[in-house]
Amino acid sequence: MSGRKRVGILVFDRVKALDFIGPAEVFTEANQRVDGYETLFFSPDGNDVTTSMGLRVGVDGPAAGDDPLDLIIIPGSEYAPAVYDDPAVSDAILALAARATKVASICSGAFALARTGLLDGKTATTHWKFTDALADTYPAVNVRPDSIFVRDGDVYSSAGVAAGIDLALAIVEDDFGADVARSVAQLLLVYMRRSGGQSQFSASVRVSPPRTSVARAVADYVASDPARPTSLRDLAAHANVSIRHLNRVIRDELGMTPIEYAGSMRLDLALGLLEEGRAVSETASVAGYPSTVAFRRAFAARYGTTPSDYQKRFQTTGDGIAEPPKI
Amino acid sequence: MSGRKRVGILVFDRVKALDFIGPAEVFTEANQRVDGYETLFFSPDGNDVTTSMGLRVGVDGPAAGDDPLDLIIIPGSEYAPAVYDDPAVSDAILALAARATKVASICSGAFALARTGLLDGKTATTHWKFTDALADTYPAVNVRPDSIFVRDGDVYSSAGVAAGIDLALAIVEDDFGADVARSVAQLLLVYMRRSGGQSQFSASVRVSPPRTSVARAVADYVASDPARPTSLRDLAAHANVSIRHLNRVIRDELGMTPIEYAGSMRLDLALGLLEEGRAVSETASVAGYPSTVAFRRAFAARYGTTPSDYQKRFQTTGDGIAEPPKI
Numbered sequence: 001m002s003g004r005k006r007v008g009i010l011v012f013d014r015v016k017a018l019d020f021i022g023p024a025e026v027f028t029e030a031n032q033r034v035d036g037y038e039t040l041f042f043s044p045d046g047n048d049v050t051t052s053m054g055l056r057v058g059v060d061g062p063a064a065g066d067d068p069l070d071l072i073i074i075p076g077s078e079y080a081p082a083v084y085d086d087p088a089v090s091d092a093i094l095a096l097a098a099r100a101t102k103v104a105s106i107c108s109g110a111f112a113l114a115r116t117g118l119l120d121g122k123t124a125t126t127h128w129k130f131t132d133a134l135a136d137t138y139p140a141v142n143v144r145p146d147s148i149f150v151r152d153g154d155v156y157s158s159a160g161v162a163a164g165i166d167l168a169l170a171i172v173e174d175d176f177g178a179d180v181a182r183s184v185a186q187l188l189l190v191y192m193r194r195s196g197g198q199s200q201f202s203a204s205v206r207v208s209p210p211r212t213s214v215a216r217a218v219a220d221y222v223a224s225d226p227a228r229p230t231s232l233r234d235l236a237a238h239a240n241v242s243i244r245h246l247n248r249v250i251r252d253e254l255g256m257t258p259i260e261y262a263g264s265m266r267l268d269l270a271l272g273l274l275e276e277g278r279a280v281s282e283t284a285s286v287a288g289y290p291s292t293v294a295f296r297r298a299f300a301a302r303y304g305t306t307p308s309d310y311q312k313r314f315q316t317t318g319d320g321i322a323e324p325p326k327i
Numbered sequence: 328m329s330g331r332k333r334v335g336i337l338v339f340d341r342v343k344a345l346d347f348i349g350p351a352e353v354f355t356e357a358n359q360r361v362d363g364y365e366t367l368f369f370s371p372d373g374n375d376v377t378t379s380m381g382l383r384v385g386v387d388g389p390a391a392g393d394d395p396l397d398l399i400i401i402p403g404s405e406y407a408p409a410v411y412d413d414p415a416v417s418d419a420i421l422a423l424a425a426r427a428t429k430v431a432s433i434c435s436g437a438f439a440l441a442r443t444g445l446l447d448g449k450t451a452t453t454h455w456k457f458t459d460a461l462a463d464t465y466p467a468v469n470v471r472p473d474s475i476f477v478r479d480g481d482v483y484s485s486a487g488v489a490a491g492i493d494l495a496l497a498i499v500e501d502d503f504g505a506d507v508a509r510s511v512a513q514l515l516l517v518y519m520r521r522s523g524g525q526s527q528f529s530a531s532v533r534v535s536p537p538r539t540s541v542a543r544a545v546a547d548y549v550a551s552d553p554a555r556p557t558s559l560r561d562l563a564a565h566a567n568v569s570i571r572h573l574n575r576v577i578r579d580e581l582g583m584t585p586i587e588y589a590g591s592m593r594l595d596l597a598l599g600l601l602e603e604g605r606a607v608s609e610t611a612s613v614a615g616y617p618s619t620v621a622f623r624r625a626f627a628a629r630y631g632t633t634p635s636d637y638q639k640r641f642q643t644t645g646d647g648i649a650e651p652p653k654i
Contacts, residue, residue: 053355055351057382127516159516169644183531187488189454189487189490192640198516202513203513314512315505315519318497327624
């Protein structure tokens with residue numbers, strides 16, 4: 001009898017293909033080093049499913065069955081969390097979980113686990129788009145919004161899409177050690193470990209445009225001259241309201257203080273400048289930070305990485321040619 | 328009529344799933360920002376295929392057809408280059424290429440393009456495992472071994488597996504600009520641009536164990552005391568041969584000079600120490616480099632990244648929790 005670990009992956013209509021192909025390829029590739037894994041695919045009823053990209057995929061059988069599994073993986077869907085309200089999907093998860101030792105969710109698959117109660121009292125993460133919704137909908141889940149993946153006992157969860165590969169590598173490292181995990185990462189051309197958390201990927205989400213005239217006044221104040229110092233008194237005068245009124249309106253609309261809102265506006269402006277390719281020191285100065293260090297601190301607190309690393313990773317795809325690092 | 332770009336992906340038995348699911352998910356995700364892409368899947372004969380991980384996938388039709396395509400993608404296979412000797416695969420590629428504007432290969436898919444002559448006179452790359460074999464088998468192809476991806480006119484190629492995502496992001500940036508590509512990268516939780524080339528991923532390949540007694544003597548000399556200075560005279564004395572004989576035997580066996588071979592041994596030793604978590608300065612000293620700077624130079628020349636970045640990315644998967652960067 002084989003000592004291989006049996007990994008069961010649940011697929012269903014509208015599943016996101018990369019969410020489960022990433023981890024499945026990690027386990028498949030690990031077999032080049034160790035006779036480690038058998039990867040099996042299940043759908044709720046055993047029929048083929050159609051992924052969100054339109055690709056039809058076959059399965060090894062229905063979710064209900066008797067054979068034990070070491071790990072089951074619940075991938076995400078672009079149609080989350082609605083797709084997980086399908087009782088057939090919930091039943092399939094419970095059927096698989098009943099015969100498995102460990103349970104893992106990728107991306108919005110955390111909603112599927114949360115809905116069945118399997119995340120109650122657990123710490124977990126999901127795609128940065130969905131962390132607030134997961135925490136609001138399932139208060140019994142301790143949501144960690146900046147993690148790439150989370151291990152809590154026998155329950156694993158990962159951030160969005162490609163983070164499923166990071167999680168699968170961590171499972172391979174737990175099962176067979178860092179050398180095997182490293183080989184797999186190097187064969188697949190992925191890193192074993194990101195620098196920084198998932199918040200660096202949420203930078204595409206900027207502060208919402210202001211709705212009330214008071215919020216608009218604060219936004220205008222920053223936009224018209226970002227380098228001008230910002231005091232509550234100046235903001236209130238500019239909006240032509242009392243400080244008390246300013247505080248209340250901004251908290252009601254945006255859930256933060258006026259000074260925090262002005263800071264978010266500056267950070268958004270700075271992000272745009274970095275993405276255009278402006279130097280970090282110039283960005284700090286144009287966006288109204290008193291120093292480059294102050295800018296780097298504010299940036300790191302929000303995005304878990306440095307402005308220069310963010311710029312290197314997200315300004316452009318470049319030309320695909322390696323440049324020698326600076327020594 | 329839609330102005331969407333039509334991307335055709337060739338799949339075939341034993342294709343590597345992540346090679347084509349990565350790019351397909353990039354194009355699918357881009358549609359959240361622009362009505363940009365229609366992704367279609369073709370097999371040689373229009374039947375379902377079974378990927379190397381055992382997953383069966385359906386297709387939109389056979390490769391032969393009349394509808395024009397903007398881009399075709401030829402993924403790789405673990406069974407490369409042998410799998411591309413199948414005339415049905417070659418014919419399918421030619422049929423797709425005949426109706427396409429641009430052609431792209433992922434990973435070992437470069438062998439498939441090279442076999443049909445579509446890479447003749449072009450610059451291209453492939454998985455680091457296969458760069459030597461591609462250059463040897465197809466001398467008309469200018470192989471760039473350290474690139475993550477290569478654009479040469481209307482012909483694109485990428486390094487291994489996940490590098491197909493990097494290439495697809497570059498194509499999205501070409502088609503719709505950096506903002507759209509950045510959104511896609513951030514939704515999928517991938518970087519737009521790696522730091523360093525693909526050689527950092529080849530570090531799992533160490534120098535072959537010595538076969539001849541002379542090479543063994545050189546290896547022993549370095550291993551027994553890496554910090555001892557290495558001269559040709561010392562090596563020859565240790566191997567009990569003349570310098571001329573030493574040079575010839577090492578070149579014949581390993582294709583390098585004895586001093587280069589000793590340097591490779593030191594670099595391998597240093598890699599192992601970094602992977603164990605030893606500090607860069609300690610690694611430099613234990614592995615016999617005269618200074619940390621000398622070690623960093625040698626490391627960067629071979630792997631296109633710095634020792635500390637390599638260690639951060641490949642020592643362990645870590646705990647998935649973001650640490651704040653050092654400011």
